[in-house]
Amino acid sequence: MAILPILEVPDPRLRRKALPVAEVDAGIRTLIADMFETMYAAPGIGLAAVQVGSLARVFVMDLQTEGEDGVAVRNPRAFVNPEVLWASDELSTYNEGCLSIPDQYAEVERPARVRARWLDSDGVSHEEELEGLPATCLQHEIDHLDGVLFVDHLTRLKRDILLRKLAKARKDKGK
Numbered sequence: 419m420a421i422l423p424i425l426e427v428p429d430p431r432l433r434r435k436a437l438p439v440a441e442v443d444a445g446i447r448t449l450i451a452d453m454f455e456t457m458y459a460a461p462g463i464g465l466a467a468v469q470v471g472s473l474a475r476v477f478v479m480d481l482q483t484e485g486e487d488g489v490a491v492r493n494p495r496a497f498v499n500p501e502v503l504w505a506s507d508e509l510s511t512y513n514e515g516c517l518s519i520p521d522q523y524a525e526v527e528r529p530a531r532v533r534a535r536w537l538d539s540d541g542v543s544h545e546e547e548l549e550g551l552p553a554t555c556l557q558h559e560i561d562h563l564d565g566v567l568f569v570d571h572l573t574r575l576k577r578d579i580l581l582r583k584l585a586k587a588r589k590d591k592g593k
């Protein structure tokens with residue numbers, strides 16, 4: 419397994435649209451394993467293949483829960499060729515972050531519930547209705563697979579302020 423470099427804005431590769439996976443083969447399973455390792459190291463709760471320079475339509479997500487002993491319990495889930503089949507009219511707002519826009523957060527409004535279909539790392543098909551953070555994260559990651567970033571959902575003013583804060587943080591860090 420390997421920790422892969424995560425692309426950051428304004429890298430134009432973040433704007434490419436990922437292509438459907440024809441077969442969930444060993445190469446895709448290696449990509450998924452590397453993406454989990456990269457996501458846990460970042461750390462993050464999701465990661466799309468586009469963010470590590472791959473055009474496979476794949477993302478990973480782990481919304482860990484807390485066990486009775488207070489220790490985090492992992493729940494790794496891989497999504498291949500994910501599709502939103504239905505989205506609620508009701509919206510919800512979450513203070514989103516993005517590993518490709520480090521340390522910057524903003525409130526994003528999205529459908530509160532979605533019905534989605536995808537293949538897992540064994541090529542088995544799943545269909546499920548998600549709500550709350552899983553629904554938000556799934557939509558954020560599918561956006562990445564379509565070359566869309568969470569800042570694209572903000573007003574121009576809010577986006578400019580956030581990107582200026584990022585530029586200042588990088589300058590202060592000497593990046």
Ligand code: K1U
Nearest residue numbers: 461462463464465514515516517518555558
């Ligand atoms: O896709 C990404 O850039 C990962 C992103 C996922 C995400 C976060 C919030 C709402 C929607 C999607 C992140 O994981 S940002 C980091 C983050 O949220 C986090 C990091 C450590 C602990 C808990 C959360």
Ligand code: ZN
Nearest residue numbers: 515516517518
């Ligand atoms: Zn992101």
